[in-house]
Amino acid sequence: MDVEFKHIGKRFGAVQALKDINLRAISGSIHGLIGENGAGKSTLMKILTGYQSRSEGAIFIDGSRVELKSPEEAADLGIGMLYQEPMDFPSLTVLDNFSLGCPPQSESHLRRSLLELSTRFAFHLVPEQMVELLTVGERQQIELLRLIHCKTRILILDEPTTGISPAQKEALFPVLKQLTEEGMTILLVSHKLEEVAALCNEVTVLRHGRITHHTKAPFHFPELLHAMFGSIPEHDDKEAPRDTGDVVLSFHTVEAEGERLGLHGCTLNVRAGEIIGLAGLDGAGQSTLLRLAAGLTFPEQGDVTLFGSVLPRNSSASHIAQRQQTAFLPADRLEEALFHDISLSEHFSLKEHNPPFLQSGKKSCRQAEKDIATFSIKGKAEDMAKDLSGGNQQRLLLALLDPESRLVLLENPTRGLDIRSGQWVWQYLRNELPPDTAILFSSPELDEILHYSNRILVFHDGEIVLDSDVHNTNHDAVAAAMTGVQ
Amino acid sequence: MIADLPVSVLIASVLAASAPLIIIALGETLTEKSGVINLSLDGVVLFSAMAAFAAAKETGSLGAGFLAGGCAGMITGLIVGYLSIYLHLSQVAVGFALSLLCRDLAYFLGNPYSRIQGPTLLAARLPFHDTLPSFLQNILSQPLTVPAALTLIALLWYFFNATRSGLALRSVGENPAAAFARGLNPNKVQMLAVLAGSFLVGLGGAAYSLSLKPGWGRPQGAEGIGWIALALVIFGGWHPLRVALGAMLFAFLQVSGISLQNIFPSIPAQVFQTAPFPLMIFTLIFMHYSTRKSRISTKPANRLQRRLGLLFMSRAPKSLGKSYQQE
Numbered sequence: 030m031d032v033e034f035k036h037i038g039k040r041f042g043a044v045q046a047l048k049d050i051n052l053r054a055i056s057g058s059i060h061g062l063i064g065e066n067g068a069g070k071s072t073l074m075k076i077l078t079g080y081q082s083r084s085e086g087a088i089f090i091d092g093s094r095v096e097l098k099s100p101e102e103a104a105d106l107g108i109g110m111l112y113q114e115p116m117d118f119p120s121l122t123v124l125d126n127f128s129l130g131c132p133p134q135s136e137s138h139l140r141r142s143l144l145e146l147s148t149r150f151a152f153h154l155v156p157e158q159m160v161e162l163l164t165v166g167e168r169q170q171i172e173l174l175r176l177i178h179c180k181t182r183i184l185i186l187d188e189p190t191t192g193i194s195p196a197q198k199e200a201l202f203p204v205l206k207q208l209t210e211e212g213m214t215i216l217l218v219s220h221k222l223e224e225v226a227a228l229c230n231e232v233t234v235l236r237h238g239r240i241t242h243h244t245k246a247p248f249h250f251p252e253l254l255h256a257m258f259g260s261i262p263e264h265d266d267k268e269a270p271r272d273t274g275d276v277v278l279s280f281h282t283v284e285a286e287g288e289r290l291g292l293h294g295c296t297l298n299v300r301a302g303e304i305i306g307l308a309g310l311d312g313a314g315q316s317t318l319l320r321l322a323a324g325l326t327f328p329e330q331g332d333v334t335l336f337g338s339v340l341p342r343n344s345s346a347s348h349i350a351q352r353q354q355t356a357f358l359p360a361d362r363l364e365e366a367l368f369h370d371i372s373l374s375e376h377f378s379l380k381e382h383n384p385p386f387l388q389s390g391k392k393s394c395r396q397a398e399k400d401i402a403t404f405s406i407k408g409k410a411e412d413m414a415k416d417l418s419g420g421n422q423q424r425l426l427l428a429l430l431d432p433e434s435r436l437v438l439l440e441n442p443t444r445g446l447d448i449r450s451g452q453w454v455w456q457y458l459r460n461e462l463p464p465d466t467a468i469l470f471s472s473p474e475l476d477e478i479l480h481y482s483n484r485i486l487v488f489h490d491g492e493i494v495l496d497s498d499v500h501n502t503n504h505d506a507v508a509a510a511m512t513g514v515q
Numbered sequence: 516m517i518a519d520l521p522v523s524v525l526i527a528s529v530l531a532a533s534a535p536l537i538i539i540a541l542g543e544t545l546t547e548k549s550g551v552i553n554l555s556l557d558g559v560v561l562f563s564a565m566a567a568f569a570a571a572k573e574t575g576s577l578g579a580g581f582l583a584g585g586c587a588g589m590i591t592g593l594i595v596g597y598l599s600i601y602l603h604l605s606q607v608a609v610g611f612a613l614s615l616l617c618r619d620l621a622y623f624l625g626n627p628y629s630r631i632q633g634p635t636l637l638a639a640r641l642p643f644h645d646t647l648p649s650f651l652q653n654i655l656s657q658p659l660t661v662p663a664a665l666t667l668i669a670l671l672w673y674f675f676n677a678t679r680s681g682l683a684l685r686s687v688g689e690n691p692a693a694a695f696a697r698g699l700n701p702n703k704v705q706m707l708a709v710l711a712g713s714f715l716v717g718l719g720g721a722a723y724s725l726s727l728k729p730g731w732g733r734p735q736g737a738e739g740i741g742w743i744a745l746a747l748v749i750f751g752g753w754h755p756l757r758v759a760l761g762a763m764l765f766a767f768l769q770v771s772g773i774s775l776q777n778i779f780p781s782i783p784a785q786v787f788q789t790a791p792f793p794l795m796i797f798t799l800i801f802m803h804y805s806t807r808k809s810r811i812s813t814k815p816a817n818r819l820q821r822r823l824g825l826l827f828m829s830r831a832p833k834s835l836g837k838s839y840q841q842e
Contacts, residue, residue: 078696080695080696099695099698099700100695100696100697100698101698101699101700103698104697104698105698110696112696116690116692116693116696116697117690117693118685118686118689118690118693118694119689119690119833120689120830120833121682121685121686121689125682125685125686128682129682129683129686129694129697129699130697130698130699133679
């Protein structure tokens, strides 16, 4: 089905989020929608699903005008969206999540469809498992399968590759192409140009809520980058290796539960100043390792030693880790690291060590505004954390990070961030933190790992299968290790 | 068993005493599963008990009494639902205020019906009563509220775990925004759950004034039951079966308190009357901790464990008590 937006505008109070958007996506094609964080891509798509209302303009499907007042109406028309942040029910099972929103069917039929679809996409999903035990990527997989199962004919994908591995990406892309051959219209929201180039027939660029560019394949990258950012961000050069010092973190034959397969026989020493990239398929054990080091989960066997002292196996571990100036920045920033309904200035006040009894609104606002300017957060001191875009949430987290941190653990630090924000995050981590700070980060982007780390650990099914200096390995070797090829 | 009470009589009295409490607690479970807390329970129980007795007295019909009780409950549900779901007022504040209002209103409006005789739902005898051994005769001659309450446990469990509407209701209680994104109408689902739940609470109230503690007065005898029901829902982990078992445990404590009083006449009667409340709290805390480990490890290894899990495992709906506003 063809989708046409005509003069779409959206205001949030005084803010004009979208202005005069005209766009046409043709049946059987993949239409890319690119732009930096906060450009209005997600808002435009939420309008198409009826999740948000539009302030002006009209939407036409196959030439006839549609109202799209609710997601129910949109779903009846065959419009479905994979949201960037998982829109699911963590305490229900995979099967329940899969079935909610689809027309009623018997449980055995649903189970069969789920298993068939996950085989087709090379996903590993267990119908009875609780969704809260899964990674963000796996949760998105369920949602994607559900949309396909629900006979969606206009499929909106908001950053679909954020949580999935390169291997799964390779399985996903042909399927998306196949779906369009069957007549599906796909709208792909992304900020990764490679993906867009590999998949899309047409691309529209949004910047500050307006369309700045529209083109058909083949794409000319500098042109797209210019439309996205105004000026083209330069890819910073590979940075100099850093001096390493004493061991700050060590794992000794650690066995732990977590993610898909937990972590097994993990022995590891991390030295001050090292930047270690944790590569692996989604859920292969990287997050478990980071959470163990942060004292958020405990090993079943073996010891985690942080700055010379063994972390206890109870909830005081994370306090001890924090007292040792260890910081953990999770991938799900809003859920695990920030408070939805607490303002930015209050976030800054909360981190003060010896807060005064009375909270001075004015003083903390002034201080917060200074930090907001330093970290160029797009938001005001009195804004709520939930109103920030993904990139600005990450900036806020870095602003809250103790600049004297000795060990920083990051779970997918550039998740959902555009190129410029991502570069900014790394520039901060490398240059603004003390040079003897050890940094451990996981990322589904192999390029990010190869570019920024000094040392690479590759995880496969809960085990570290490769531990190498970045100069002694290469893209193909790491990719092979990730998929279990020795 | 306890004192000179035969086991069969004890079981019979526990069943009879727990039936109204089960109905009330399950009504609240239904409401809370959708994410709305109805704190007005205690006042609503009294209000519907009064309404039921008055209606039964005026019409002479028990059916009309129960219907009036249920409707009285539903009206309060309508108020709680409208104010908290559509006007986004605090569920806690609305519930509390309504609880006090309903209690006073019940005493005020019920004054003319105080301490008078009215229709009472008596224990029904099964058609084959005489052929049964006396042990079963004792247990099985119960008022209709008992089989109704027991059926309700199974019905509610089936509704939550096997029906589409039950899944929709649970999903709204977990994440209303996601439910909305999938084409459900969270406000409507919550409103229906509040209405159905408060209707059950009203029926439970009616079961007090028409069966368990027949008549109306001040005190009626159902005071405090609403709070106990709220506690049962929480400690029962929002699981119909566990909530009902908790209600039976409370009834057991009440019944055994009465017979203990006969054995120890020197201890003041008030001790035995109030003992069930603190004892209940201790037992529930004990239960909570003893089942904690099994609730934490949520990886079902096989089909049997999954079935058992469905039977017993459950916990708070994630969006409980939060007001949902569409973007």
